[in-house]
Amino acid sequence: MTYEEQKAAIKLAIEAFASVPCGEILPSVWKVPEGYVLEKYTLHHVPTEHLIPPKSNGKVIYLLHGGGFVTALSDMYREAAVHYSKMAGDAEIFMIDYRIAPTDQAPAALEDAVLVYQWILEKGYHAEDIVFVGDSAGGNLVLTTTLFLKDNSIPLPKGIIALSPWTCIQSTYPSMTENREKDLLLGTNGLKIASEVYNSRYFQNSDLKDAYNSPAYGDYTGFPSLLIIAGSYEVLRDDSSAVAEAAKKAGVDVKHIIYEGQSHAFPLSLAEEEASKKAWKEMQLFMNKVFQ
Numbered sequence: 001m002t003y004e005e006q007k008a009a010i011k012l013a014i015e016a017f018a019s020v021p022c023g024e025i026l027p028s029v030w031k032v033p034e035g036y037v038l039e040k041y042t043l044h045h046v047p048t049e050h051l052i053p054p055k056s057n058g059k060v061i062y063l064l065h066g067g068g069f070v071t072a073l074s075d076m077y078r079e080a081a082v083h084y085s086k087m088a089g090d091a092e093i094f095m096i097d098y099r100i101a102p103t104d105q106a107p108a109a110l111e112d113a114v115l116v117y118q119w120i121l122e123k124g125y126h127a128e129d130i131v132f133v134g135d136s137a138g139g140n141l142v143l144t145t146t147l148f149l150k151d152n153s154i155p156l157p158k159g160i161i162a163l164s165p166w167t168c169i170q171s172t173y174p175s176m177t178e179n180r181e182k183d184l185l186l187g188t189n190g191l192k193i194a195s196e197v198y199n200s201r202y203f204q205n206s207d208l209k210d211a212y213n214s215p216a217y218g219d220y221t222g223f224p225s226l227l228i229i230a231g232s233y234e235v236l237r238d239d240s241s242a243v244a245e246a247a248k249k250a251g252v253d254v255k256h257i258i259y260e261g262q263s264h265a266f267p268l269s270l271a272e273e274e275a276s277k278k279a280w281k282e283m284q285l286f287m288n289k290v291f292q
Contacts, residue, residue: 010269053090062132062142069101091131101204117149129158133160164229227255
């Protein structure tokens with residue numbers, strides 16, 4: 001698919017997201033696939049969903065959605081959850097509707113993610129059977145959550161998949177300017193919420209060099225296996241590289257793949273793109289490896 005074809009394919013998605021409100025829980029029209037069960041909880045204040053496949057293998061994907069810390073859990077992620085479940089051989093999926101701006105600010109989402117993860121462990125699931133998956137803001141959150149768990153001696157997941165992670169909130173990396181006209185989602189003509197990357201409401205009262213906000217500054221010693229996927233046209237391309245380099249220096253098992261000519265979170269926004277299919281395959285191989 002050429003760049004112009006990608007632009008045309010993603011136009012409808014951009015228009016649809018333009019009407020999505022910020023800071024509000026989104027209504028769902030998603031239908032649970034036949035054979036699956038979707039359980040819903042409210043843990044303290046955190047809406048939590050548990051997708052159970054017909055024949056669970058006992059493995060768990062903890063899915064933390066993207067959206068610039070201003071957009072709530074949407075049906076796109078519920079649909080993606082089914083794919084993640086199948087890729088991991090019928091794993092169970094936990095998703096949360098963590099608190100977002102402008103109603104809430106950091107560290108609200110991190111607190112919610114840690115709270116629900118601990119609840120998952122309390123339910124009897126084992127950390128070595130859990131993989132974290134997140135894109136964009138969710139990519140930030142899977143990293144910061146794991147950093148918090150490590151610092152507080154809470155059992156770590158077996159692996160982490162970060163798609164186009166937002167890792168440096170006050171970024172001066174070259175890709176922020178180099179790719180501003182290229183990135184179809186977070187560039188000049190992309191999503192309305194792209195402005196959050198340049199002026200975040202969620203982090204406006206935070207120390208932007210704190211690793212729990214900007215995981216690019218984190219200490220990755222002792223981290224679990226890590227798969228990082230990004231596109232060469234992303235404004236956040238260098239965000240992913242910063243974490244990959246820090247993790248490698250700390251001795252972490254890291255696979256970092258940058259797909260040429262791809263924009264932000266392309267496996268989710270352009271699922272039929274050849275590069276997206278390759279990225280999904282990489283995620284499947286990673287899950288199979290860590291869950292062996």
